[in-house]
Amino acid sequence: MMGEMAEPMAAGAGAAALLRDFSSWMISEQKRVYLLCQRMLQDREDADSATQDAFLKAYQHIRRGSQEIDDPAKWITRIAVNVCLDRLRSRKWQFWRKRPAPEDETLIIGGAPESRPDAEDRIFASEIGQRLTAALDRLSARQRAVFTLRHFEDRSLEEIGSILDLDVGTVKAHMFRAIQKLREELRDVYAYRTLEGRKS
């Protein structure tokens, strides 16, 4: 039985160790990978399927043992992002595709409301977060990947470049364009007056 207490595997673990501990490693990375897919694809079922695909690809790669894996966390992130990019590209042809259900969008950022004094702030933050997440639709697949890795995973531009196999200049260009497209939402996210206004 797989325990929920599995620690993330240390960077530099070899492929053989990774294969042996695949299940516990998967548990340690699963939620993060799923949320990444969810934020990129904005569809719960699609994100579920993409997460499965990512771990399946990882397992097959490990089994082949063709390449040493230096940083398993970054490696699975790269696989997941590429799976999501493929799906986003193929969506261009799926013009009949529906918008994600509101409950899917809520799941992305929302959490259970709390009874603490800052609960109102959190709910408000959650609403803004949902708006921001919905606005990701306006970004291209690459811009979305760059923005998601920075905003939700707090990765440096160098790390993002390494994950997406892009140079830092290109990552910056994608980020600039993403910020321009999300200008209104980001302004609301970080505006002091909005939050203070609700408190007063």
Next chain:
Amino acid sequence: MTRGHWTEQQFIDSLYGVGPEDGHLNACAECRARHESMIARKRQIASEPEIPFEFLAAQRRAIHRRLDQPDRRNARFLPVLAASLVLVAGFFAMKQPPAPTPAPKAQVSDTQLFADIYALEQSSEPRAAGPVRALFEEN
């Protein structure tokens, strides 16, 4: 060095790693405080939501089921391959020259057929001798 305080856009750009690198935050305590509060806000907005344990467990079960299955990466191309073969076969079938149509046989009525057979049966002379005999007949 930026004169005055940073604009809202400069703060946002900086949060995402593409802001001005002018050292202003080191020099301006007010902007530094604002920047730090924006970082805290970003963390709050981007904090990880709770995902139900049952959902994650079901997802792991699905992954393990798929791990146990044989590698069928090429299986997805089978329908495409089959469709391609059908198309190629159809193309060659269309290119085949049409089979020669048999020449239509002369229509002979039953009455005519019976009359001919009857005439042959009644004649004592072989049919092939008819033209030879005609050479010696006087008009």
